[in-house]
Amino acid sequence: MSRILPHPVLTLVITGIWLLLVNAFSLGALLLGLVIGVLVPLFTGPYWPGRPHIRHPLKILAYMGIVVWDIVVSNVQVAYLVLFRRGESLRSRFVTVPLELRTPEAISVLAGTITMTPGTVSADLSACGRSLLVHCLETDDPEGTVAQIKQRYERRLKEIFE
Amino acid sequence: MAFAIELLIAALLVIGAFFLLVGSIGLAKLPDMMRRLHGPTKATTLGIGAILIASMINAWTVRGFLSLHELLITIFLFLAAPITAYMIAKAHILHDRPTEEALPPTGTGAPWMTLSAPEGESIRDPNRESDRDGDGTTSQRA
Numbered sequence: 001m002s003r004i005l006p007h008p009v010l011t012l013v014i015t016g017i018w019l020l021l022v023n024a025f026s027l028g029a030l031l032l033g034l035v036i037g038v039l040v041p042l043f044t045g046p047y048w049p050g051r052p053h054i055r056h057p058l059k060i061l062a063y064m065g066i067v068v069w070d071i072v073v074s075n076v077q078v079a080y081l082v083l084f085r086r087g088e089s090l091r092s093r094f095v096t097v098p099l100e101l102r103t104p105e106a107i108s109v110l111a112g113t114i115t116m117t118p119g120t121v122s123a124d125l126s127a128c129g130r131s132l133l134v135h136c137l138e139t140d141d142p143e144g145t146v147a148q149i150k151q152r153y154e155r156r157l158k159e160i161f162e
Numbered sequence: 163m164a165f166a167i168e169l170l171i172a173a174l175l176v177i178g179a180f181f182l183l184v185g186s187i188g189l190a191k192l193p194d195m196m197r198r199l200h201g202p203t204k205a206t207t208l209g210i211g212a213i214l215i216a217s218m219i220n221a222w223t224v225r226g227f228l229s230l231h232e233l234l235i236t237i238f239l240f241l242a243a244p245i246t247a248y249m250i251a252k253a254h255i256l257h258d259r260p261t262e263e264a265l266p267p268t269g270t271g272a273p274w275m276t277l278s279a280p281e282g283e284s285i286r287d288p289n290r291e292s293d294r295d296g297d298g299t300t301s302q303r304a
Contacts, residue, residue: 020234024227075181075208078200082188092197096266115244116207121199122244123251126268127278133265135251137200 007041007048014040059160066152070117078119081138094123095142097132097149106161107132113153120145167223171216178212185209195254196261199247206243211236252276 005011011034018033019025041048054060081090097114101107107129111122114134124133139145185205192198214232221229255261255276268274 017234017237020230023229023231071207071211075204078188078204079181079184082184082191082201087191087193087197090192090197094196094264094266096269098269111248112240112244115203115247116240119200121196121203121247121251123196123248124255124274124276126270126272127275128268128270128272130270130272131268133268133274135196135199137197 005038005041006045009054010041010048011037013037054160055162056160059156063153063156063160066156067113067117070152074117074119078137085138090138091140092135092137093139093142095134095136095139095146097134097146097154099130099132099154100150101154101158101162102129103161104129106157109161110149110153110157114149120149164223167219171220174212174216174219178209178216181205181209181212195258196251199250203243203247206239210239 014037015030015033018036019029022029022033099107099110101110107125111125111132114120114122114132119137121135122132123135125131126133134145134149136142136145182205185201188201188204189198190201192201214235218229218232221227252275255265255274262277265274272278
């Protein structure tokens with residue numbers, strides 16, 4: 001099992017993306033996608049030494065829902081800031097988010113989420129991988145922003161990945 | 163019914179165009195590099211998202227098939243945009259002395275990854291004068 005399918009999740013992802021690229025469902029496309037999905041992990045296996053363990057796949061959907069909702073809400077807030085405030089008057093600053101997440105996949109998802117939700121951009125990781133540098137467009141309450149990131153995103157990612 | 167769907171598609175297109183415009187205005191208007199980075203990263207989320215949803219509704223109702231290419235575009239954007247922003251931010255931290263000095267501590271004792279050089283090497287190019295003088299005009303140099 002593990003020799004033929006070293007990375008079953010990647011196989012499914014590649015097959016799914018192949019079907020999306022073809023943009024029409026047919027048995028031939030599914031079979032070709034499966035062949036690619038089996039072969040690519042076989043050949044690239046040495047580059048993927050670690051396997052991310054996803055403990056609660058269903059919680060990914062809930063997480064995506066929350067992120068999409070936050071994107072919509074905070075886009076409106078940031079649009080207001082951009083249009084009606086002078087750039088110099090924005091209280092922008094860097095904040096440090098101490099991380100409890102340890103797996104690289106979880107930290108990548110958290111950093112990506114922070115960047116995609118407007119108002120915050122993740123800028124750097126500490127050399128030991130235990131804190132994240134985040135730039136906030138407008139904040140009077142850095143501790144509150146950090147607490148919100150930890151409560152809203154990091155806690156959920158910890159449940160999914162660790 | 164057809165009118166309602168066309169109205170919905172048109173509304174989504176206008177919403178998407180509005181947020182893309184706001185993102186571009188932010189990119190042009192905001193005063194420094196790190197703040198400017200907020201513009202394009204948000205334009206890709208809601209702005210392009212709304213236009214892609216409009217495209218999917220249009221393909222499904224008007225042209226009569228389910229188009230999923232838009233999902234792929236979303237996936238690739240959500241992969242590419244944060245990484246691009248991250249690399250730009252890292253390059254900016256490395257090249258802009260005032261920004262570097264304004265960084266908060268990591269709180270763990272280790273330096274930020276961008277500013278930690280491998281053993282025996284320097285992160286700065288000693289031949290470049292501009293690496294040393296912090297002239298404060300970050301937006302001009304960025």
